[in-house]
Amino acid sequence: MASFANSLKTTADSVNEVLRRLLPDPEGPEARLLEAMSYSTLAGGKRLRAFLVTASADMFGVGRTSSLRVASAVEMIHTYSLVHDDLPCMDDDDVRRGEPALHIAFNEATAVLAGDALQARAFEILVGCETHPDPTVRCELVRSLAAACGCRGMVGGQMIDLEAEHENIQANDIIRLQQLKTGALIAFSCEAGAILGKVAKPLRQALHQYAHDLGLAFQIIDDLLDAEGDGSTLGKPVRKDSRRGKATLVSALGPERARTQARMLAQQASAHLDPFGEKADIMRAAAEFVISRDR
Amino acid sequence: MASFANSLKTTADSVNEVLRRLLPDPEGPEARLLEAMSYSTLAGGKRLRAFLVTASADMFGVGRTSSLRVASAVEMIHTYSLVHDDLPCMDDDDVRRGEPALHIAFNEATAVLAGDALQARAFEILVGCETHPDPTVRCELVRSLAAACGCRGMVGGQMIDLEAEHENIQANDIIRLQQLKTGALIAFSCEAGAILGKVAKPLRQALHQYAHDLGLAFQIIDDLLDAEGDGSTLGKPVRKDSRRGKATLVSALGPERARTQARMLAQQASAHLDPFGEKADIMRAAAEFVISRDR
Numbered sequence: 001m002a003s004f005a006n007s008l009k010t011t012a013d014s015v016n017e018v019l020r021r022l023l024p025d026p027e028g029p030e031a032r033l034l035e036a037m038s039y040s041t042l043a044g045g046k047r048l049r050a051f052l053v054t055a056s057a058d059m060f061g062v063g064r065t066s067s068l069r070v071a072s073a074v075e076m077i078h079t080y081s082l083v084h085d086d087l088p089c090m091d092d093d094d095v096r097r098g099e100p101a102l103h104i105a106f107n108e109a110t111a112v113l114a115g116d117a118l119q120a121r122a123f124e125i126l127v128g129c130e131t132h133p134d135p136t137v138r139c140e141l142v143r144s145l146a147a148a149c150g151c152r153g154m155v156g157g158q159m160i161d162l163e164a165e166h167e168n169i170q171a172n173d174i175i176r177l178q179q180l181k182t183g184a185l186i187a188f189s190c191e192a193g194a195i196l197g198k199v200a201k202p203l204r205q206a207l208h209q210y211a212h213d214l215g216l217a218f219q220i221i222d223d224l225l226d227a228e229g230d231g232s233t234l235g236k237p238v239r240k241d242s243r244r245g246k247a248t249l250v251s252a253l254g255p256e257r258a259r260t261q262a263r264m265l266a267q268q269a270s271a272h273l274d275p276f277g278e279k280a281d282i283m284r285a286a287a288e289f290v291i292s293r294d295r
Numbered sequence: 296m297a298s299f300a301n302s303l304k305t306t307a308d309s310v311n312e313v314l315r316r317l318l319p320d321p322e323g324p325e326a327r328l329l330e331a332m333s334y335s336t337l338a339g340g341k342r343l344r345a346f347l348v349t350a351s352a353d354m355f356g357v358g359r360t361s362s363l364r365v366a367s368a369v370e371m372i373h374t375y376s377l378v379h380d381d382l383p384c385m386d387d388d389d390v391r392r393g394e395p396a397l398h399i400a401f402n403e404a405t406a407v408l409a410g411d412a413l414q415a416r417a418f419e420i421l422v423g424c425e426t427h428p429d430p431t432v433r434c435e436l437v438r439s440l441a442a443a444c445g446c447r448g449m450v451g452g453q454m455i456d457l458e459a460e461h462e463n464i465q466a467n468d469i470i471r472l473q474q475l476k477t478g479a480l481i482a483f484s485c486e487a488g489a490i491l492g493k494v495a496k497p498l499r500q501a502l503h504q505y506a507h508d509l510g511l512a513f514q515i516i517d518d519l520l521d522a523e524g525d526g527s528t529l530g531k532p533v534r535k536d537s538r539r540g541k542a543t544l545v546s547a548l549g550p551e552r553a554r555t556q557a558r559m560l561a562q563q564a565s566a567h568l569d570p571f572g573e574k575a576d577i578m579r580a581a582a583e584f585v586i587s588r589d590r
Binding site: 024028029030032033034037080084087089090107108109110112113115116117119120121123124126127128135136138139142143146147149150151152153155156157158159160162163173176177180 | 319323324325327328329332375379382384385402403404405407408410411412414415416418419421422423430431433434437438441442444445446447448450451452453454455457458468471472475
């Protein structure tokens with residue numbers, strides 16, 4: 001586990017460096033917007049999505065220049081979604097990654113605009129020649145990320161999540177919600193390596209299935225940490241779900257069954273990696289990490 | 296002028312039809328989000344940007360399937376920007392195109408998410424094979440639109456606009472602001488035809504200069520209509536700028552000089568179309584239309 005944590009940290013450092021380069025310099029009359037974009041994007045985080053992009057790309061011998069650009073685009077999308085989710089009209093969270101949320105540190109209008117600009121910048125980066133020499137690959141990256149973060153993906157999931165508050169929803173509906181809200185972007189991250197490596201569909205499909213199970217396991221642990229974790233370790237307020245009367249797999253199954261479910265999902269995720277043999281060991285370690293993390 | 300109004304109307308009808316097809320059906324648990332996306336996107340509007348895309352593409356013999364898809368993507372970006380601009384934390388407008396703004400008809404959270412999803416959908420459409428057979432062209436469309444609507448384009452302009460309220464800013468700064476806020480997307484619309492037609496850089500540059508002058512003329516008339524127009528004709532509240540103490544070219548130059556400036560800009564815009572000869576007549580008519588419109 002220690003060696004995996006090191007790999008995760010190394011990737012996080014690399015992606016942070018690339019992000020710093022890819023975020024526009026805070027110059028000109030729009031400087032405040034650019035500062036806001038950097039404030040949230042560089043606020044830390046595990047960079048799990050970035051790790052999944054580079055790890056899957058490494059399996060197919062894709063260069064790090066390519067995979068780190070895609071990883072940066074994914075982290076920008078993830079950041080924009082957190083910034084918008086934290087808004088008063090959405091989840092109304094004042095703290096993010098241990099620091100004031102963007103709309104607190106700046107203001108609401110800036111938070112809306114910074115999120116909007118981060119989304120545009122992510123697509124601009126994906127489509128840049130430096131991302132991949134083959135324009136067909138760059139188009140497929142854009143198509144796939146746009147689908148993953150759009151109305152039938154991440155944003156759709158957030159919509160269902162907001163509507164589900166205070167409603168009595170079933171475990172199956174919760175799974176569907178989470179597949180969209182967090183699963184779709186995690187799936188793109190894992191498939192990005194296959195897209196960059198131009199590998200055959202079945203291998204991409206195997207990564208998709210790995211991501212599916214990994215994403216659900218990740219979300220269950222997230223909800224368990226919210227229900228049982230320590231706010232100061234997590235860097236964000238806890239017990240939010242129960243205060244909002246929000247249904248999660250933890251509330252639907254109880255913490256014990258939920259934890260068992262997460263373990264099963266992580267094992268299942270690793271099994272989908274069989275076609276890749278030893279090359280996928282680090283992605284198996286990622287599945288193990290996801291269920292053993294404490295923040 | 297009547298014949299131009301007809302052309303504009305015909306293009307609007309075509310793009311509305313394509314938009315209806317390209318907007319996801321309101322099915323599934325995220326249906327409410329999809330309804331919101333359609334509510335704002337199909338609420339009408341002149342579709343001037345869509346017109347500029349198809350008119351510029353027509354000059355280079357580009358098929359309407361291609362240009363209407365790009366036009367739809369542009370209108371989705373334009374719509375998302377209006378939806379977010381209308382939010383209480385931004386311009387706080389309750390009425391848009393004569394109907395309740397999206398955050399009034401639905402709610403604020405839905406307005407944020409619908410805007411986000413429209414942006415993603417626009418890029419997804421641009422990058423689809425049906426938009427153009429050449430993936431290099433599709434990549435250039437994505438790159439160019441992302442730049443036009445991002446932090447150094449539309450969103451950057453909106454940020455400067457918000458910060459400029461109640462500040463005493465000069466005519467030059469107002470021009471810079473408007474070049475970003477409305478000019479960048481208008482420029483993309485005009486250049487889209489050149490990108491789709493794979494024409495030489497100087498011709499694309501001529502369209503860019505046309506768009507630059509057209510965009511400024513358009514904005515001056517917009518500000519004049521706000522200062523002097525009739526809210527019931529416009530379908531939106533008027534005198535907003537002066538109530539907010541917002542600097543515009545109209546407040547900086549006075550209405551007379553502003554109107555003269557708009558006329559000069561429209562003539563200058565048309566002059567940039569000289570390399571295209573008669574083929575560009577309809578785009579010259581567009582410049583004429585922009586300064587003579589009453590809504």
